[in-house]
Amino acid sequence: MYSITAVAQRLGLNVVRGRFRCFFSERHAHGDRTPSVSINEEKGYFKCFVCSEVKGKAVKLVELAMGISRDDAIKWLKDDSPSIIRDSQKFFLKKREKSIDKPTFFKEKMIFDFLSMLSPIPPYSAIGWWLAKRGIYKPTWDKMLLRCLDDYNLASDKLLAKYSLEDLQIGGLFNSYGKLRYGRRPLIIPYIDEKKRPFFFQARAIDKSVQPKELNFQGTIPFPYNKSALDGKPGTVYLCEGPIDTLTLLQRGFCAVGIPGANTFKPEWTELFKNKNVVLCLDNDNAGRAGEERISALLKEAGLDVRSFGLLPEGEDINSWFIRQL
Numbered sequence: 001m002y003s004i005t006a007v008a009q010r011l012g013l014n015v016v017r018g019r020f021r022c023f024f025s026e027r028h029a030h031g032d033r034t035p036s037v038s039i040n041e042e043k044g045y046f047k048c049f050v051c052s053e054v055k056g057k058a059v060k061l062v063e064l065a066m067g068i069s070r071d072d073a074i075k076w077l078k079d080d081s082p083s084i085i086r087d088s089q090k091f092f093l094k095k096r097e098k099s100i101d102k103p104t105f106f107k108e109k110m111i112f113d114f115l116s117m118l119s120p121i122p123p124y125s126a127i128g129w130w131l132a133k134r135g136i137y138k139p140t141w142d143k144m145l146l147r148c149l150d151d152y153n154l155a156s157d158k159l160l161a162k163y164s165l166e167d168l169q170i171g172g173l174f175n176s177y178g179k180l181r182y183g184r185r186p187l188i189i190p191y192i193d194e195k196k197r198p199f200f201f202q203a204r205a206i207d208k209s210v211q212p213k214e215l216n217f218q219g220t221i222p223f224p225y226n227k228s229a230l231d232g233k234p235g236t237v238y239l240c241e242g243p244i245d246t247l248t249l250l251q252r253g254f255c256a257v258g259i260p261g262a263n264t265f266k267p268e269w270t271e272l273f274k275n276k277n278v279v280l281c282l283d284n285d286n287a288g289r290a291g292e293e294r295i296s297a298l299l300k301e302a303g304l305d306v307r308s309f310g311l312l313p314e315g316e317d318i319n320s321w322f323i324r325q326l
């Protein structure tokens with residue numbers, strides 16, 4: 001982690017009392033003569049009061065200031081700036097000692113804390129029945145650490161006791177009205193890594209009237225759902241659209257991973273699929289078919305064996321199809 005102030009100075013930005021002028025001065029009154037971008041050194045963040053997209057960490061700052069890609073920004077930080085790292089180490093040494101074995105970054109810590117506050121799914125509960133009706137049973141809930149946001153106000157209070165409202169908003173758990181997101185979406189599905197640490201999650205409604213039925217954590221999707229299936233060993237993996245379809249296959253003993261939506265597969269994830277034969281199981285609708293085409297091209301380019309599940313009738317997904325087979 002870098003000292004955000006050191007990075008800004010290295011980029012030639014004029015930082016005065018933790019602030020600098022916005023890159024989009026034309027959007028601001030008087031060309032942003034009074035600087036609108038503030039720096040939170042402790043959290044390693046910068047944020048413009050006017051421009052919603054002008055915010056982030058060191059990499060984003062380099063991207064914006066130099067007008068280069070994310071990859072190039074990461075390279076710039078790594079290769080060309082040993083002095084920044086030196087400065088940063090002084091600053092973060094103390095923090096690192098405290099956070100051994102915990103997620104390193106701010107958002108990750110917040111997700112970790114939030115999910116620790118939630119209880120497992122009680123078997124004889126509305127969520128339990130909802131899952132069972134979809135052919136997904138308790139051993140799978142437990143294995144995948146499914147959680148239940150049954151007491152929204154309690155969770156909200158616990159978070160506010162631990163974090164400031166501003167931090168919760170920056171972290172993405174709270175919205176701009178100062179409320180915890182995910183209300184009326186009590187099924188919390190964490191994206192855990194091979195060590196069962198959560199890095200992302202989806203909140204899902206079980207009441208049909210709630211739209212949209214799913215809300216993803218606001219932030220980067222770090223890896224596909226059930227990443228631990230991508231162990232680099234030879235075998236077949238089923239790639240599904242959404243955690244529910246993935247859980248459906250896991251329950252039946254298939255090796256499956258999921259992406260949050262048909263269009264969310266990232267090119268850099270192809271690396272994770274090495275040595276796997278991939279069966280694409282996206283929904284049989286326009287978005288799903290387009291997604292399969294795109295993913296198939298990416299995986300084939302990486303030399304992988306890819307085919308489509310191919311059994312779903314028009315408009316159907318893996319879960320509805322399996323339920324009909326029961």
Ligand SMILES: [Zn+2]
Nearest residue numbers: 022048050051
């Ligand atoms: Zn701005």
